[in-house]
Amino acid sequence: MQKKRLGKTDLMVSIIGFGGIKLPQVSPDDADEILNLAIDKGINFVDTAKGYGDSEEKIGRALSGRRGEVYIATKTMSNTRDEAWADLEDSLRKLQTDYIDLYQFHNLRMEPQYEQCMGADGFMAAMEQAREQGLVRHIGFSSHRYHETMKQAILSGRFETAMLAYNILNDEMVDDEVLPLAAEHDIGVIIMKPLAGGALAQPPADIGEQTGFVITAADGLRFVLANEYVTLAIPGMQRREEVIENVRTAETFDALTEQRKQELVQAAEALGQDFCRMCWYCMPCEQGIKVPVILRHLGYAKRFPGLLEWARGRYGMVEVKADECDECGQCEEKCPYELSVREMLAEAHEMLTT
Numbered sequence: 167m168q169k170k171r172l173g174k175t176d177l178m179v180s181i182i183g184f185g186g187i188k189l190p191q192v193s194p195d196d197a198d199e200i201l202n203l204a205i206d207k208g209i210n211f212v213d214t215a216k217g218y219g220d221s222e223e224k225i226g227r228a229l230s231g232r233r234g235e236v237y238i239a240t241k242t243m244s245n246t247r248d249e250a251w252a253d254l255e256d257s258l259r260k261l262q263t264d265y266i267d268l269y270q271f272h273n274l275r276m277e278p279q280y281e282q283c284m285g286a287d288g289f290m291a292a293m294e295q296a297r298e299q300g301l302v303r304h305i306g307f308s309s310h311r312y313h314e315t316m317k318q319a320i321l322s323g324r325f326e327t328a329m330l331a332y333n334i335l336n337d338e339m340v341d342d343e344v345l346p347l348a349a350e351h352d353i354g355v356i357i358m359k360p361l362a363g364g365a366l367a368q369p370p371a372d373i374g375e376q377t378g379f380v381i382t383a384a385d386g387l388r389f390v391l392a393n394e395y396v397t398l399a400i401p402g403m404q405r406r407e408e409v410i411e412n413v414r415t416a417e418t419f420d421a422l423t424e425q426r427k428q429e430l431v432q433a434a435e436a437l438g439q440d441f442c443r444m445c446w447y448c449m450p451c452e453q454g455i456k457v458p459v460i461l462r463h464l465g466y467a468k469r470f471p472g473l474l475e476w477a478r479g480r481y482g483m484v485e486v487k488a489d490e491c492d493e494c495g496q497c498e499e500k501c502p503y504e505l506s507v508r509e510m511l512a513e514a515h516e517m518l519t520t
């Protein structure tokens with residue numbers, strides 16, 4: 167598979183990396199199988215996070231005998247020196263390794279958080295010390311949607327990579343300003359959520375013919391990889407077939423035709439920005455509501471009119487319905503896309519209750 171230089175880290179990474187966010191949904195044996203398959207097929211970059219359930223443990227177990235063949239990236243949201251250091255030690259233990267190739271500040275947002283991150287008692291101070299000691303090789307940040315702090319982080323000269331959410335529904339500020347700025351400063355650009363967390367993917371195959379416009383996983387990856395400023399994309403993977411298909415797309419990579427690109431952009435624009443990317447950051451909910459599951463059914467029902475009855479059936483099987491929400495708002499505080507989750511849940515309940 168084609169490799170590219172990850173900015174100033176000088177790591178040569180495959181243009182598709184393995185996103186580990188979905189690993190909590192598979193068994194350890196299945197995780198072993200798909201991670202090893204990915205490495206066998208030429209993927210040499212695996213990304214995870216302390217916040218992704220048992221993803222780090224599964225990666226550690228699967229790849230402990232192949233450490234030299236893969237770059238491991240992980241991240242933490244902890245933003246004090248001591249907490250970030252403790253998380254790093256935890257990640258090293260779970261990943262069964264002596265060093266992390268890329269340690270990232272997870273979900274960079276607004277100014278106060280950035281100031282803390284870069285201050286004497288923040289994340290960066292801990293990671294620069296860890297880098298001196300060889301525990302961490304490179305330092306990066308991830309960010310889910312545009313904030314001025316993305317540009318500040320790039321201009322600081324202290325980060326080597328930027329992990330951004332970028333896909334057909336791209337944010338103009340990221341497209342027009344952040345990506346070129348990253349290139350200018352030799353920042354390696356890693357793209358997460360090339361399919362908007364699955365929201366752009368086609369619905370399950372077993373539900374028959376649909377009338378909506380289908381955007382395939384290959385379309386999503388091609389769109390992202392065609393961007394000259396992007397180093398690699400890291401779609402989340404949990405099935406053998408996904409690994410095989412993503413690798414095939416990368417190996418036979420050709421940019422989308424302009425016509426197909428316009429079709430995709432139009433289809434994606436119909437979704438707007440207010441849809442759930444199924445990142446699960448808003449969980450847990452004290453009422454036991456599985457927000458991403460309900461919002462996925464809502465998304466299918468709205469995007470594919472022919473799926474309304476199917477989505478209603480699925481919603482009928484959901485154990486805790488959206489009307490159990492007590493409006494505490496905690497999920498909205500945690501949602502990196504700043505969605506009006508409470509309103510969306512109410513909409514889902516009304517639309518999907520038969």
Ligand code: SF4
Nearest residue numbers: 451491492494495497
């Ligand atoms: S607002 Fe509703 S869905 Fe969100 S965390 Fe509170 S109870 Fe759960």
Ligand code: SF4
Nearest residue numbers: 442443445446448501
């Ligand atoms: S509501 Fe927001 S935080 Fe929760 S899964 Fe969807 S996008 Fe992620």
